[in-house]
Amino acid sequence: PVPTRLQDYTPPAWLVETVHLTFRLDPEATVVRSEIRFVPGAGGDLHLDGQALRLLSASINGEAIRPDLHECGLTVLEEQLPDGPFTWVAETRINPQANTALEGLYMSNGMYCTQCEAEGFRRITYFPDRPDVMAVYTVRIEGAEPVMLSNGNPAGSGEGWAEWHDPWPKPSYLFALVAGDLRSVEDSFTTRSGRDVDLRIWVRDGDQDRCAYAMDSLKRSMKWDEEVYGREYDLDLFQIVAVDDFNAGAMENKGLNIFNSKYVLASPETATDGDFEGIESVIAHEYFHNWTGNRITCRDWFQLSLKEGLTVFRDQQFSADMRSEPVKRIDDVLRLRAAQFREDAGPLAHPVRPAEYIEINNFYTATVYEKGAELIRMLREIVGAEGYAKALDLYFERHDGEAATIEDWLKVFEDATGHDLTQFKRWYEQAGTPRVHVAEQFEDGRFTLTFRQETPPTPGQPEKAPVPIPIRWGLLGAQGEVAAGTFVLDKAQDSLIVEVPERPVPSLLRGFSAPVILMHEGAPGDRAARLARDTDPFNRWEAGRSLALDTLVQGADPQDWLDGTIAVAMDETLDPTFRALALGLPSEDEIARQIAETGRSVDPDAVRADRIGLDRKLAEALGPRAAELRAAMATPGPYSPDGDAPGKRELANRMLGLMTRLDPTAPEAPFADATNMTDRLTALALLVREGRGEAALAEFHAQWQHLPGVVDKWFAVQAGQAAPDRAVEVVTALTEHPDFNWKTPNRFRALVGGFAGGNPAGFHRVDGAGYRFVADWLIRLDKLNPMTAARLSGVFETWRRYDDTRQDLMEAELERIASTDGLSRDTAEMIGRIRA
Numbered sequence: 001p002v003p004t005r006l007q008d009y010t011p012p013a014w015l016v017e018t019v020h021l022t023f024r025l026d027p028e029a030t031v032v033r034s035e036i037r038f039v040p041g042a043g044g045d046l047h048l049d050g051q052a053l054r055l056l057s058a059s060i061n062g063e064a065i066r067p068d069l070h071e072c073g074l075t076v077l078e079e080q081l082p083d084g085p086f087t088w089v090a091e092t093r094i095n096p097q098a099n100t101a102l103e104g105l106y107m108s109n110g111m112y113c114t115q116c117e118a119e120g121f122r123r124i125t126y127f128p129d130r131p132d133v134m135a136v137y138t139v140r141i142e143g144a145e146p147v148m149l150s151n152g153n154p155a156g157s158g159e160g161w162a163e164w165h166d167p168w169p170k171p172s173y174l175f176a177l178v179a180g181d182l183r184s185v186e187d188s189f190t191t192r193s194g195r196d197v198d199l200r201i202w203v204r205d206g207d208q209d210r211c212a213y214a215m216d217s218l219k220r221s222m223k224w225d226e227e228v229y230g231r232e233y234d235l236d237l238f239q240i241v242a243v244d245d246f247n248a249g250a251m252e253n254k255g256l257n258i259f260n261s262k263y264v265l266a267s268p269e270t271a272t273d274g275d276f277e278g279i280e281s282v283i284a285h286e287y288f289h290n291w292t293g294n295r296i297t298c299r300d301w302f303q304l305s306l307k308e309g310l311t312v313f314r315d316q317q318f319s320a321d322m323r324s325e326p327v328k329r330i331d332d333v334l335r336l337r338a339a340q341f342r343e344d345a346g347p348l349a350h351p352v353r354p355a356e357y358i359e360i361n362n363f364y365t366a367t368v369y370e371k372g373a374e375l376i377r378m379l380r381e382i383v384g385a386e387g388y389a390k391a392l393d394l395y396f397e398r399h400d401g402e403a404a405t406i407e408d409w410l411k412v413f414e415d416a417t418g419h420d421l422t423q424f425k426r427w428y429e430q431a432g433t434p435r436v437h438v439a440e441q442f443e444d445g446r447f448t449l450t451f452r453q454e455t456p457p458t459p460g461q462p463e464k465a466p467v468p469i470p471i472r473w474g475l476l477g478a479q480g481e482v483a484a485g486t487f488v489l490d491k492a493q494d495s496l497i498v499e500v501p502e503r504p505v506p507s508l509l510r511g512f513s514a515p516v517i518l519m520h521e522g523a524p525g526d527r528a529a530r531l532a533r534d535t536d537p538f539n540r541w542e543a544g545r546s547l548a549l550d551t552l553v554q555g556a557d558p559q560d561w562l563d564g565t566i567a568v569a570m571d572e573t574l575d576p577t578f579r580a581l582a583l584g585l586p587s588e589d590e591i592a593r594q595i596a597e598t599g600r601s602v603d604p605d606a607v608r609a610d611r612i613g614l615d616r617k618l619a620e621a622l623g624p625r626a627a628e629l630r631a632a633m634a635t636p637g638p639y640s641p642d643g644d645a646p647g648k649r650e651l652a653n654r655m656l657g658l659m660t661r662l663d664p665t666a667p668e669a670p671f672a673d674a675t676n677m678t679d680r681l682t683a684l685a686l687l688v689r690e691g692r693g694e695a696a697l698a699e700f701h702a703q704w705q706h707l708p709g710v711v712d713k714w715f716a717v718q719a720g721q722a723a724p725d726r727a728v729e730v731v732t733a734l735t736e737h738p739d740f741n742w743k744t745p746n747r748f749r750a751l752v753g754g755f756a757g758g759n760p761a762g763f764h765r766v767d768g769a770g771y772r773f774v775a776d777w778l779i780r781l782d783k784l785n786p787m788t789a790a791r792l793s794g795v796f797e798t799w800r801r802y803d804d805t806r807q808d809l810m811e812a813e814l815e816r817i818a819s820t821d822g823l824s825r826d827t828a829e830m831i832g833r834i835r836a
Ligand code: DPP
Pocket: 117, 248, 249, 250, 251, 252, 285, 286, 308, 364
């Protein structure tokens, strides 16, 4: 297949003013009639995208035509077209029931739903399926379903039909249709200009009582976007539908968001604190897209980060405002390092704005999303909060209703603030995580910090140029902070000189002000000093993390880490969530990435053993204080997912984890007594980890087998916690379980993903059985659902980190996948890049 290239962009030959769609629903033979008003664009042939469609009829201005059909759509030559605007009418037939790819119109649990981003609309009807073609849609749905929904405002309904009209021009990827036996939970919101908006969340009967948190999050998001970004909602109705079969987390279709039910349904008994937090942030994310994505969309898919990076940044700001800002920052950095630094360090590294792709679905990545958000955070750091607000106002004013580019985005910052962002643009074009080396010198009352940046080569980009790196810094003296500021390192090497009477302890890259790897040895004792008293909470946490990694990567003496971490744990003036985070150990995958950074090959068994060893040392050093702290963190009374209760639970549960290192029966009573899913699942995971989970697993399953989201947890906990030497056998047996509905992405990810991602030592078992298991299932799923299968292939992206034996075994599995007959374009591209 030929890649699509950014440099080959050409504007659309024909634009669309209006679209009238009529759906005659049938599970196996839905007929879609489209009436499209085309107006001249750049001029040329009419090319309409189409995939897996049966064309029943087509006409232009009422005259039947026979267009030239090909594999990816149809073409009508320019000479066969009228000179000016014309009306195209076509009927296509599609089979939603047979649509296992879950792109386009498909069935989930007997209900119709759609997923059109990025290129799913072409599986519904022939259309210029590209985001720079924006049109006004009117939709009529005919069928027997009790509820039939589409974008925009309701425009009439009767027995067997419903009509919808969306007044805002939109690209086809934001189209949505839902039909089925659904129940709604309703509320309303009054915008600051006085518009009343009806809010509806649609779920299956029985799930109505698990929507309250999603609804509350929605109202808070709507208010926040008005207050912080000055953005109001623009329709009479905002709807959310929860579906069980969904490839991604959620989708921002105009006025009709479709969500993976995982990000809607929650109650204290069925959802963890982390689930509640995820719901809050995904609801906000999709809602915020209404302005950053929908009102202003992307010119082409290379600009994906224009909407995703910005919307992730906005949802991060929202969550920080709703919760604790420093804690949110630490969580975000943990996620960035786990997924994006990992991606950037391997064969799948690509720029935030890629230059080419074969299958765009493969670029909904941590780089486009999370690194994209980091770039916006840096822009804000560089131009200041006021400059950022001005630039955003200008962005909304200048580009509302348009399909924009990264150039447009940077230009509003230049015009609004006067900054020259020519060099900053490199951040969008260069892949790889910059390393910043630091040397310090103190002499005659002058403290000199010399920074040097370099970015390692990534696929297709052997040479890198310097990028502007905002480094927030502070200097700690004996009595506290003596100086602070932001230094922008925009050269390969540069120095910062500060006059101070005594050698200070430097605290650099505060708040993680840039997505870089800071190589900062510092003087002995400096990290311990920062862990004890840095005034920047992020760097306080980071100092502990760095000390832990010294032990886990270099085998350093852990005493400084133990002392400092325990002091933080016992400090009652600190937020419990922060204390829990300080007590956390880097994941096995994070340790492996750090070992690989040093040039050594990774032994996954040793990584695991060392990590357990350090955890045990912490447990021993805490001694009886663990149980005391756990008791002090009790949260009696009704469960709340907000306020300080989640942090207390997290700290209490971390203590339980440590206590279990010394007494494997410790989780038994907490499992039996738990009154919420957070505590229950923690105790269950610990029991399974200790090989004592059998009865608890059976009880848990019996209690929750009717709720798919909880059954997913039941699978994931076993996949992740099974002893590595028999994890393959455990997960293989689980694939035979009657509840293993592998065609449902959530279930597949819970078991196969939960094993490959959640049980590194099991996955990397030295006989290769883990690799074989994952490859077998990847091949099997690829035939049905290429998008989700291709996503799973990322578990192999780190294959070059390991010893020759494991590399050979992984290479053999990659080779086997690559040579599978009929492999999807999605998976073929991923495997090809991983092996390159
Ligand atoms: N555009 C979606 C989102 O990120 C992707 N499914 O919200």
